[in-house]
Amino acid sequence: MIRTTLAALLLTTTAHAGEIWVTNEKDDTVSVISTETLEVIKTYETGERPRGITFSKDFSLLYICASDSNAVQVMDPNSGEILHDLPSGExxxxxxxxxxxxxxxxxxxxxxxxxxxxxxxxxxxxxxxxxxxxxxxxxxxxxxxxxxxxxxxxxxxxxxxxxxxxxxxxxxxxxxxxxxxxxxxxxxxxxxxxxxxxxxxxxxxxxxxxxISFEVQGVHPDRVQPVGFEFTEEDTHAFVALGPSNHVAVVNAETYEVEDYILVGRRVWHMDFNEDRSLLFTTNGVSGDVTVIDVAKREAIKSIKVGRFPWGAAFRPTN
Amino acid sequence: MHRWMTVLCAMCCAVTATAEVTLNANYLHVEVSLPPTLSNLDPVPEDIGLAGALTGLKDNQTTGRFLDQKYDLVETYVPEGDDPIAMAKELLSASPYLILSAPATVQTAIADLPEAEGALIFNTSTGDLSLRDADCRANLFHTLPSDAMRTDALAQVFVQKRWTDLVMITGTHPQDVTYAQSMRRSLTKFGLALSGEKEWAFDADMRRNASQEVPLFTQDFGDYDAMILADEVHDFGRYVLYNTWEARPVTGSEGLSAVTWSPVIEQWGAAQLQSRFEKAHDRQMTSQDYAAWAAMRTLGEAVTRTNAVDPEALRAYILSDAFELAGFKGRPLTYRAWNGQLRQPIAIVHPRALVAQAPLDGFLHQVNELDSLGLDQPESTCEAFQ
Known part of the structure; x- marks a missing residue:
């Protein structure tokens, strides 16, 4: 009985194995975070000032906006090797x-x-x-x-x-x-x-x-600045990064009401979920870390130090 | 099919008919002679201010393209000795929108012209406090911060760093004297005081003997926390740094200074404005360029949101709660409804980096923290906006 439960647990965990890839704008690197151990497992070099980041649909290629290199770089996420640059405009x-x-x-x-x-x-x-x-x-x-x-x-x-x-x-x-x-x-x-x-x-x-407007207690309205946001499973809620107010808002996507504010790192910018959307990873530019939020509990559970000025985040499954 | 064509045409025509939104503005630069300075390392760009207005114009035109709104800006230079008032009269008869770079007295004279009634004039060149106080005009807005906003910003830094024992050296030019007055006022406002003051009255060439003269000149200040320089024409200040008798920070017009804008600002998306400006004008953006840019963008923002070019409607919108300008300073910029001053954070910089941005944390205000800088509503004796 116990063995079965354990096996089931293990199976579930493996099914959700994955990584969050974060661009570090002022380090010219990407940090790779394991969604299981919540630790940085790898860091790869990129072009200058990496910001936007996204995977191809089958997760075999990673696209990175290397802003100051005036290129979109294509990386093999299994080796961290830059395969080639795409023309991108300036x-x-x-x-x-x-x-x-x-x-x-x-x-x-x-x-x-x-x-x-x-x-x-x-x-x-x-x-x-x-x-x-x-x-x-x-x-x-x-x-x-x-x-x-x-x-x-x-x-x-x-x-x-x-x-x-x-x-x-x-x-x-x-x-x-x-x-x-x-x-x-x-x-x-x-x-x-x-x-x-x-x-x-x-x-x-x-x-x-x-x-929708926001009100964070103790923060002047001028400092409450919505930037990146993502929808939860089924689009019921949106998690919204509020920049220098250092909070993420939880917005009900049906009533358009703000239900919660979660304290995270400094100058929270972009974010992505793990595979089953139970965890949310936010990039905090000024504090140079990523906050992990338990989506169901609406609580920050961990800060993970990454490179300088983390900007974008993208998830890929690894099984 | 035919009917459809007619309907389509009617729609197109209707769009064109309502699309006649064109804002023509003038930029007037009144030349003034600058006092000679010891160093000629930093020439003042000939297009100072104008370059900023042109960048703002381009920003407006790009937005206007999507809304069928057009913008134009014509620049006029009045050489020394010519009559700026006559020129302003002519410009104001043609358009009520005027961006001004001129001394304070010329600005009030222009604002008092009969042609200026109902106009929207922007002061982009002087921090003179009187223009935001008793000498304010209902048609004169200020995108450059007042001297008081800048000296208040530094006073906040002194309080935060606990530099409470302060000394000041003041130049003899009127701008220096005004700055020193503003600094004394700010120190009093934030509960600080000067323990020593001296006037800079040398006529020697400091490029050669700063290392000999300045230590002696500053020796009798004794010990202190920081030295303030009131040297707004940037004459002697640069030679004081690292030459003082006591090894203390230098602040004010040189060293750690409070400015409207600086090439070292890269936060809050400012890197984009900086690179756009540098690409277009082959030089770095100054405070006066920023003020002229903000004036042009203020007009653009008001036209975008109201779809009007009537100065009365634009003025009402600019002074309303709905107005906000994204000015690359990390928070929305708005106008003080009691004197037409653009509310804005003040950058505390040294030549290589941004050190802080005022208002600093902890300087609170019952309405808006930005109003901890400069003349607040109860202090201002400006009545023209009531």
Whole structure:
């Protein structure tokens, strides 16, 4: 009996083995954290100022925005070897991989451009003029719409991925940083760092549906700055990094109410979940660590020291 | 099919008809002679201020492209000896939007012109406190911080570092004297005082003998925690550092200083603004460039959000709670509704790095911590905004 339980436990654990990969903006490295032991197991060198990070759909390739090297680097995550660079336009900051597993939509922060790169031919397919300082990138689950948010123009730009042209531009509050679609594609969310809000758009009409503000006790509203966010299983909640307020907010994605605030490290920026979404890993730029949050309990359970100024985070399963 | 075409055309026409939103602004630079300084290491760029306004213009134009809003900026330079008031009169007759680089007295004279009534004028060049106080004007906004905001920022640093025994050396130029007055006011405000003061009245060439003169000159201060320099024209200050009799930090106009903007600011996305500016103008961004950029962006932000180019509507929006400018300083910038001053954090820097940003932690305020810097509502005697 006991043996069976143990075996079952072991099985469950193995099923959820995985790694969180974190870019260290001011160390030119990525840190690899085991989601089981919650320790850094490897550190690999990258190009200069690594920020955006994402895996190919089968997790065999890792894409890294090496902003100051003006390239997207492709790494073999099993060896840490840089296989090749992709053309990316200047100063790539953040990107998103299209559901076709082939096209990367890249925000070129210094150039007010979104670059579309074919990862197979390694060629630029299109460059789209967007607002000043593009940053947040998202693509709809059906692959038809890509989003770029521009920090100084304060807009979400809606790109038709068939024509690679803009079909709508919607204003949001100051310094939009991150964008995400719900899994069913019905809503698109944008965070505004200086505005201190999340704006929710109806995807079909591109009309603003709701706006969420935050209030952290003991922190001046000006310092509560939403940046990265991710949805839980089934899209019931969003976990939102609130930058220099050093908190992550838990937002009910149905009522749009903020239910909780969790204290994490300093200047919390981006995040990703482990495989079953029971743990959340947030990058804390100023304190140079990653906070592990128990999603069910809504509690920070551990801080893991990584490199200097951790920025992006991406999960990959290892079994 | 035909009907559809008509409907489509009607829609397009409607869009074009409502799209006539164009903001034309003027940039007026009134040249003033600068006093000679001991060193000629740092020439003042000829396009100081203007370069910032042009970067702001470009930012506005990019945003405007998506909203059918257009922006234009024309620069005018008034050489020394020419009449800036006549020129301002002409510019204000053409457009109510004026970005100004001029001495304080010229600014009030321009703001008092009949053509300036209802205009939106931005002071981007002087920290003169009187313009935010008794000499304020309802049509004159300030994107450059007042001297008081900068000296308050340093006073907060002194309190936090417990540098309570302070001495000051003041130059003889009017800017130096004004800065010293502002510093004394700030020290009093934060419960500090000077234990010694001297005036810099040398006419020697410090490039050769700073190492001989400065130790002697500073010897009779005795011991102290930090030395403040009031040398706003940057004449002698650079030769005081590392030459003082006592090995103490130097602060104020040189050394650890409080500034609007500096090339060493890279936090809060500032690296992007810095690189955009440097690419366009082949030099680094100064405080005055930042103030002119903020003025242009203030107009842009107000037009973006209101879709209006009527100065009254824009003024009301800029002074409202809805207005906020993302100014690469880590928090939203807004205007003080009692004197038109742009609220902003102040950078405490040395030439190689950002040391701190005021307001410092622990300096609280009942409304907005940023109002712990400069003239707060109860102190300001400005009535034009009421």
């Amino acid at each position: 100063d790539p900051e953040q990107f998103v991989l299209h559901p076709d597993d082939r096209h990367l939509y890249i925000a070129n922060e210094d150039d007010a451009i979104t670059t579309v790169v074919d990862t197979e031919t390694r060629k630029v397919v299109a460059q789209i003029d967007v607002g000043i300082e593009p940053e947040g990138m998202a693509v709809s689950p059906d692959g038809k719409i890509a989003i770029t948010t521009s920090e100084t123009t304060n807009m979400a730009h809606w790109i038709d991925t068939e024509t690679q042209e803009l079909f709508a531009n919607t204003l949001v509050d100051s310094r939009p940083r991150h964008a995400e679609f719900l899994r069913d594609g019905s809503e698109m969310w944008v965070s505004s760092e200086i505005g201190g809000t999340l704006t929710i758009f109806d995807t079909a009409t591109q009309a603003e549906k709701a706006k």
